[in-house]
Amino acid sequence: MPKPTMIAGLAGLADLYDGFILDQWGVLHDGRAVAPEVRACLERLQAAGKPVVILSNSGRRAASNEDRLADYGVDRGLYRGLVSSGEVVWQSLKSGHQPLLRRLGRSCLLLSRRGDRSVIAGLDIAEAERAEQADFVLLSGCDAPDIGLDDYEQRLRPAAARRLPMLCANPDRVGLVDGVAVFGTGEVARLYERMGGLVHYVGKPFPAVFGAALAALTDGSGPGLPPHRICVVGDSLVHDIAGGRGAGCGTALVTAGIHARRYGGALPDAPDDADLEALVRSVGVTPDWALAAFRW
Numbered sequence: 001m002p003k004p005t006m007i008a009g010l011a012g013l014a015d016l017y018d019g020f021i022l023d024q025w026g027v028l029h030d031g032r033a034v035a036p037e038v039r040a041c042l043e044r045l046q047a048a049g050k051p052v053v054i055l056s057n058s059g060r061r062a063a064s065n066e067d068r069l070a071d072y073g074v075d076r077g078l079y080r081g082l083v084s085s086g087e088v089v090w091q092s093l094k095s096g097h098q099p100l101l102r103r104l105g106r107s108c109l110l111l112s113r114r115g116d117r118s119v120i121a122g123l124d125i126a127e128a129e130r131a132e133q134a135d136f137v138l139l140s141g142c143d144a145p146d147i148g149l150d151d152y153e154q155r156l157r158p159a160a161a162r163r164l165p166m167l168c169a170n171p172d173r174v175g176l177v178d179g180v181a182v183f184g185t186g187e188v189a190r191l192y193e194r195m196g197g198l199v200h201y202v203g204k205p206f207p208a209v210f211g212a213a214l215a216a217l218t219d220g221s222g223p224g225l226p227p228h229r230i231c232v233v234g235d236s237l238v239h240d241i242a243g244g245r246g247a248g249c250g251t252a253l254v255t256a257g258i259h260a261r262r263y264g265g266a267l268p269d270a271p272d273d274a275d276l277e278a279l280v281r282s283v284g285v286t287p288d289w290a291l292a293a294f295r296w
Contacts, residue, residue, distance in 0.1 A: 002286050003273075003277060003280070003286070004253065004276065004280065004286060004287045004288060004289055004290040005288065005289050005290070006273070006276075006289075006290055006291070007252070007289050007290070007291050008291065008295075009041070009291060009295040009296045010041055010044075010045065010233070010252075010291075010294070010295070010296055011044070011296050012289075013231055013250075013252065013289065014044075014045065014048050014050060016231070016250070017050070017229055017230060017231040017250060018050065018051075018225050018229040018230065019050055019051045019052070019053070019217045019225050019229070019230050019231075020045060020050060020051075020052050020053075020230065020231050020232075020233060021052075021053050021054075021055050021210075021213045021214075021217070021230060021231070021232045021233070021244070021249065022052060022053070022054050022055070022079075022232075022233045022234075022294075023054075023055065023056065023204075023232075023233065023234035023235055023236070023239075023240050023254075023257075024054050024055075024056040024058065024065065024069070024082075025056070025176075025235075025257070026234070026235030026236070026254065026256070026257020026258050027233055027234060027235055027254050027257060027294045028054070028069070028072075028074065028294060029069075029072055029074075030176075031176065033072060034069075034072040034073055034074055035293070037293070037294070037295040037296070038074075038294050038295070039073060039074060039078070040295075040296060041294055041295055041296040042074065042078040042079065043078065044296045046077075046078060051080045051217050051218075052078070052079040052080060053079060053080055053081045053082070053083060053213045053216045053217050054069075054079055054081070054082040054083070055082075055083050055084075055204065055209060055210070055213040055232075056082065056083070056084045056085070057084075057085050057170050057171060057172045057203040057204050057239060058084040058085065058086055058170065059084075059085060059086040059089075059112065059113070059116075059119060059139075059140030059141040059169040059170040059185060060084060060086045060116060060118050060119070060140070060141075061084060061086050061087045061090055061118045061119065062081075062082045062083065062084050062086075062087040064084075064086075064118060065082055065084050066082050069082075080216060080217060080219055081213075081216035081217075081219065083209060083212045083213045083216055085169050085170055085171070085202050085203030085204070085209055086118065086119045086140055086169045086170070088169075088202050088203075088208060088209050088212055089119055089138075089140070089167065089169040089202050090118075090119055090120075090123065092202070093120070093123050093125060094122075094123055101167075104135060104136040104165060104167065105134075105135025105136055106124060106125055106126060106135065107125070107126045107127075107128045107133060107134050107135045107136075108120065108125055108126070108127060108128060108134055108135065108136050108137065108138040108167075109127075109128050109130070109131050109133075109134040109136075109137045109138070109159060109164070110127050110128075110138050110140070111137065111138070111139045111140070111141070111142065111152075111155070111188070112139075112140045112141045113140070113141030113142060113143055113185075114141075114143065116140065116141060119138065119140040119169055120138065125138075130158065131156075131158035131159040131161075131162060131164060132158060132162070134159065134164060135164070136164050136165045136166065136167060137156070137159050137164050137165070137166040137167070137192070137197075138166075138167050138169070139166055139167065139168045139169065139170070139185060139188060139189055139192075140169040140170060140185070141169075141170060141185050142183075142184070142185045142188050144175065144177070144182040144183050144184070145177060145180075145182045145183075149183060149187070149188070149191055152188050152191060153191060153195070156188075156191070156192050156195060156197070157195070159192075159197065160192065160195040160196055160197045163196070163197070163198070164197070165197070165198045165199075165200060166189060166192050166197055166198065166199045166200065167199075167200050167202065168185065168186065168188075168189040168199050168200065168201045168202065168203070169185075169202055169203065170184070170185035170186065170203055171185070171186040171189065171201045171202075171203040171204065171205075171206065171239065172184035172185055172186050172203075172236075172239065173186040173187045173190070173238070174187070174258060176258065186201075189201065203239075204234075204236075204239040204240055204243040205238065205239050205240075205242040205243030205244075205246060206243065207243075207246065207247065209243075210232075210243055210244070210246070210247035210249075211247075214227060214230065214247070217230065227247050227248035227249045228248055228249065228250065230249045230250065231244075231249060231250040231251065231252055231288075231289075232244025232247070232249045232250070232251050232252070233251075233252045233254060233294065234251075234252075234253065234254065234257075235253065235254045235255070235256070235257020235258050235259065236257065236258050236259070237253065237259070237279070237280070237283040237285040237287070238283060238285065240253075241253055241285050241286075241287045242285045245285070250288050250289075251287040251288050251289070252287055252288065252289035252290065252291060253287040253289070253290045253291075254291060254292070254293060254294055255276065255290060255291070255292055256292055256293045256294075259279060276290055
């Protein structure tokens with residue numbers, strides 16, 4: 001298996017790519033703050049004329065994610081667009097262009113984080129109180145660790161018994177809450193599959209969101225950039241790196257995110273070669289590049 005090339009920061013990649021697709025959590029912030037070096041790196045990319053699009057597996061819509069980044073001090077002018085899996089789901093349900101979504105029906109059992117309804121707000125979609133009233137399950141988030149997988153199994157059992165399809169708007173299998181790893185929304189979807197349910201995923205590593213991100217890089221103002229001239233920067237081998245490779249893009253792994261637990265929470269200035277190689281082998285996905293944190 002090939003090995004990723006270690007780099008100190010994005011300065012070594014700026015001349016190799018025409019644009020960048022960045023993950024949000026684990027690359028730009030840790031759920032609490034944005035490091036000064038992150039903003040400085042975004043400013044350097046902007047000065048170099050390299051468009052940036054943020055691609056997130058958040059089940060919330062794009063505007064909600066943009067507001068959070070603004071609260072952290074990342075101005076909207078520092079990136080060209082933000083694509084979230086929740087936004088792609090909302091737009092797809094609104095347009096109904098995809099045959100699959102047209103077949104889902106107009107009544108959903110919504111499972112979200114902290115009761116968020118943004119993924120269906122303004123749509124001709126009714127929220128069912130019980131699975132018996134629903135045409136499909138819409139999973140946009142979960143309340144781990146407050147609600148366990150056993151609780152979700154109880155909630156989903158009636159839906160699985162009726163063979164309701166599930167639309168999952170956040171495939172992340174692992175999340176971090178206050179620095180502690182918990183199961184992610186994608187793990188709830190996998191539970192539903194084990195219960196016999198059919199799940200349709202929207203988000204990384206699946207192609208639709210990468211297509212949306214590549215389109216957002218040019219904002220409709222010109223011809224699209226060829227994928228091999230785009231670098232996907234993310235902290236998850238399973239979601240960011242595998243998805244970026246599948247889209248034909250270059251890939252760079254930030255080890256200070258979801259995989260930081262492998263390094264005991266104390267990351268050196270550069271990832272340890274042996275640890276990184278072992279991680280890559282265990283997952284079976286190799287990034288082109290690896291760096292400890294998102295910096296210039």
